[in-house]
Amino acid sequence: MILDFIIPRRGQSLLEAYDQWKAWAEPKVCCDYSFHMAVTWWNDKVGEEMETMVKERGVNSFKMFMAYKDVMMLNDAEMYQVFCRCKEIGGLAQVHAENGDLIDECSKKLIALGITGPEGHAMCRPEEVEGEATNRAVTIANRAGCPLYVVHVMSRAAGDVVSAARKEGKVVFGEPIAAGLGVDGTNYWDKDWRHAAAYVLGPPLRPDTSTPGYLMDLLANGDLTCVGTDNCTFNANQKALGKDDFRKIPNGVNGVEDRMSIVWEKGVHSGKLDENKFVAVTSTNAAKVFNLYPRKGRIAVGSDADIVVWDPQATRKISASTHHQAVDFNIFEGQVCHGVAVYVLSQGKVVVEDGGHVKVTQGAGKYIPRKPFSDYVYKRIKVRDGLNQPKAVEREPYKGPVIDLNAEPQEEPKRVAPSVAAEFESRPISSRHGHRDLHASGFSLSGRQIDDNRGNTPHRRVLAPPGGASSIQF
């Protein structure tokens, strides 16, 4: 089964986008499928449509972009609103965590410096940009009391944020993808433009070559939960839209077809995961998080017969020349992986046999609606909400005087000589607060006044610094 992302255009109705994606899928899809919904803009109507998505279309996960400024990016306040809405309707908030403002600024600088190739894509979004956004998403989710799923965790920094949040007990899930576990970001510096551009995705692969192994370690210890792919392929001539400007290279790489082999090779064959953990991170955990379990993610009477017969000893060499995906490049080209799917059954029918021969029927895949409030995600949240209702302090009402800080000042005391009073009144009104600007006053913090030398004029003292709520004593 696959879960695809519906991505409405900014301003487009979620329902309309759903219908469009469904119409694309229905005649072609070869296995069961369901949808996540991206929330690329926000207003009350979007909030209402999210509820319709959950109740009438079986969509229970909503992705927000913290990157792609001016196209799909939401700001923090909008994210908070969407997270709150997710919580009300039992949806799972998903984030693409990168700081879109910083990426935008930095990429402009790089272009001005003449760095236009794919390496610029990695240089303008270093891992702190992912780490910061991941931390911000965790914070916003925590303020909204909403569970969070971080899609495509691509760096040590982001992985560490997810680990720390989980250690603190926050309901946060992190998803590495096949690309991040199988290859690294040194490819962006390849001399062949076509090769380098083929690896462009967001967040990028990291030039730190220890990153794939580190992400696998987090998967092994349970800090990361499910292996996704974010499969989103473009041919070389489509990537070439950005031949003179890395910002125009369409983001996305392959992953679905090779995901299982990559996880087996880098995880099980390396001794980091056992076979049971392999099943959990490639299937069962996702079924639980997205509320498909036990229909999917389990082999048992009553569950769907989507089954892989796996030969752990067999090997295969990954190549664009033999793969089945509609793309002319494979980011795992040449890798030899242990672990081969000898047979695959979908809905009880054999769709792959003899270690690779595919025989599917287009349109045979069924849309699988998903219910909200998945236990795996929401059970802890519900208990906590029951225990932690915010409560006001009970106290006697305040009965003293209340001063209106915006009211016109009282008449100046009579004892101030008229010329001094005129000088005081002539100080400009500050544009920000509508009050007199004490920084420009003749008062001094030492207590010295403009009229100190005037015979019997009384002495005035400022009790609080300028800019704050000062009171002047006579």
Ligand SMILES: NC(=O)NCCC(=O)O
């Ligand atoms: N990972 C990736 O670049 N996919 C394309 C859209 C997205 O950024 O999620």
Ligand SMILES: [Zn+2]
């Ligand atoms: Zn994304």
